[in-house]
Amino acid sequence: MRIYPTMELQNGRCVTLDKGRLENAMIWHVDPVETARSWSAAGAEWMHLTDFDAIEGRDTNVELVEEIIRSAELPVQLAGGMRSRERIEHWIDKGAGRIVIGTLAALDPHLVKELAKLYPDQIVLAVDVWQGYVMTEGWRTQSAFTPEAFIEAFHDTPFAAIVVTDIDSEMEDVEAQLGLISGVAEKSRTPVIASGVVRTTDDISRLAYISNISGAIVSRALFRKTLTLEDVLEVAKTAHEPVAQFQ
Template sequence: MRIYPTMELQNGRCVTLEKGRLDEAMIWHVDPVETARGWSAAGAEWMQLTDFDAIEGRDTNVKLVEEIIRSSEMSVQLAGGMRTREQVEHWIDKGAGRIVIGTLAAWDPILVKELAKLYPDQIVLAVDVWQGQVMTEGWRSQSAFTPEAYIEAFADTPFAAILVTDIDSDMEDVEAQLGLISGLAEKSRTPVIASGVVRTSDDISRLAYIPNISGAIVGRALFRKSIDLADALEVAQAAHEPVAQFQ
């Protein structure tokens, strides 16, 4: 299982949000570029980078995002405001390893299927769930799709992964979130990345044994220092190592 240390940007600063509320960001006083380099030094091969300003149609973080992609020495899975084909292709050209698409998939599924075929293993479908429905526009608009039907509609699309977030579960209720994510992973033909369920190394161990979970997003726990990235990577790697059989 792959660990994606996750950075969220707003006005050039690292932040975390409570259930996507852009006006209630918790600011972390760290340097984004140096933080990304530190994650690479700890052994991470991928990171997720989410641009909250891009979700609101602002280009405040463009230069910073470019610098992180260029200097972090690992692959970047980039999310936030990917509403057109041109934006997706621009960031692939700029060196993003993968692009996370949410709202655009609901607006224009044919285009997103085409992009996934054109850029194999570079497009990730975001499935953000609130009260049993898929949310769009930065978690602000509720669609008519259930997550099960939404994933099934893209069943034959060659996505790199499907990123699942359970928005309305109690942030401390990991069991409820694991229930939703494991259920969707069971139905999906595409590997699932779990978001919002890692607070400790124990959570990584539990995720690693759920079928079709290929990775986990780890953000707030890293900034709060409730989990060490090197430890998280070690736990994820060790989870499926073969165990000697006693005779």
């Protein structure tokens, strides 16, 4: 299972959100570029990067995102404000390894299907779920789609992955609940990356045994230093090692 250490940017700084509120972000006083390089040095194969300003239609972080893509020494899965063909193709041209699309998939599914076929292995579908329904517009707007119906609408689309976020678990400081993501993963034809449910290495171990989970996004715990990336990578690497049978 692949681990995606995750960075979230607002006004050029690394942040994490308090209960999903963009206006109440916790700022981490670290260098974003050096942090990305440290993840590569620790052995991460990918990183996930979300631009919160782009979600709100602002280009505050454009130069910083470009620098991270150029110098991180690992491929970047980029999310935030991907609501037009031009913007998606811009970031592919700038070297983003993958582009994560959520709101646009709800508004213009035909375009997203076309982009996924045009850019194989580079388009990722975001499925952000709150109280049983897919959310759009940066978690602000509830759609009429259940996650299962939303994914089924793209059943023949060659996405690189589907990122499923359990917003209820992400927003509340409670032990991660894996029921939602495991249920969605079971019905998806595309490998699922779990988001919003990793707080301990035990969560990684549990995810590793859920069918069709290909990876996990890890963010807040790394910045809080309740987890180290080295430990998370080691647990993910060894989760499926065979256990000797003693007679």
